[in-house]
Amino acid sequence: MDSSNYKLYHVHGCDSRQYLENYFSDKPDMVFRDDSLIFPIENLKKFFQLGHIRGDILLDLSMGSFIHHLYAACEFFKHIIVLKLNDRCILELKRWVDTRTGAFHWGHAAQIHAEMEGKSDELEDKEGKVRSALQHVVKCNLEKENITEPIDLPPADCIISAWLLDVTSKDRDDYIRNLRKFSKLLKPGGHLILIGCLEAIYYIVGKDKLHLFRYDEEFVRKVLVGEGFIIDRCEVKNRTNVSDLIDYKGVIFVAAHKEK
Template sequence: MDSTTPKLYHQHGMDSRSYLDLYFSNKEDMVFAEDSLTFPMTMIHYLLSTGRVEGKLLIDISLGSFIHHLYSASNFFKQIVILKFQERCIMELNRWLHDRTGAYDWSHTSSVAAELEGMRDQLKEKEMRLRSSIVQILKCDFEQENITSPVLLPLADCIISAWILEVISKNEDEYMKNLEKIKKLLKPGGQLLLIAILDATYFTAGTERFHSFKCNKEFVKNAFGKVGLVIDYCAVQRRRNVSDLADYKAALFIVGRKGE
């Protein structure tokens, strides 16, 4: 591969800690907070608090090793299974899950979650509840018929997928195939909560540039319809920062329900 060609996240690997520092940290020079922290947390909290999404099992299939988008989910789902493409991300998550030395500090996001729920004095409880809800962290491979082989997961009541489809899909056909694989993990009537970046061609982690499939809101909405996901909710937030680390134009939150 030419050094100027963006790498593929799921094939070439990524520095997961650098990715967290660049897009999700509490550092003064971290400019993505509105899009990468506040937007997904607010959207998921709003949707779950309306009572339109419910059940017992939630599966998360997201980029990197962040956890902040799952705080609200832990209030509504007793079991959360996290799927990752990389062992490095699984190690990073396990370090946080078991509160080990060197675990990433997510306290700046637990405070946001507590404020959204009107529980500012219960920061520790937020992290403890999320930890207790996570029952498995598994490696996945979308090239397999059963993406978690040899483990066979029960169908989920809800799936949250953040910033992964556009990163693992090189073109429209792959996007549709990967979306179909995610949909197959849902129960009839279950819902997919998708967080995406729009009109992006790359993002940066560490010193490396990674591929992103360029798509817009209409493409994603049409893709949902083609695989049989009925759209319940859709919101777009225009980009709120200036940085050459990624070239997306907006953030998307869209919810689709699988047919009964």
């Protein structure tokens, strides 16, 4: 099935709140909990706890306005800078950071983190640490060579990118081009963590069907090695849920570091 006629996230946008409700909420009919919440959280915690990554600056280059993947990171980085492509996601994220009325509820994600750590009584402290570390939300533009222009960010110790390459890359060349732009934001020896969907075609938000770039594990590995990265960890989880909201076969977590 050709997804070239579907809407593009970075061109047409989508309802940021509906996206969260569909794929990251704690509603009883939200069937993606294992893939979109638990799988990223487990792998991020395991990788960070190895002790190889820590530093001053973490950049988050992810789609939507979800924050559950940052709970593990806030323990290892002083500052988290979030880059977003559209204003709706920025407003949604800032609503949570500023604890405004109507902000999306992430208590279930904090609960998952706390239970994995055996500290279920520290939920508020966990959310407070993320808010404290998340000091800047910056709008970016993938069409520019320096995607944060006119702002020049300091080189990052680590970049996390969850699903953004999937939704913004129309083809393989696009994926590689976007990855190179991300890579330029890293320090020599810096780490890149990618989370995405394998063999994906589309996802639905509200009335909109949007494009997903279709790729497999071998493609990701080859691209990273070709761009000068050494892969430290690669985990794949096959899809088990049933839903017409999104077409994909599995979820991938890849952590790599940039050769100096």
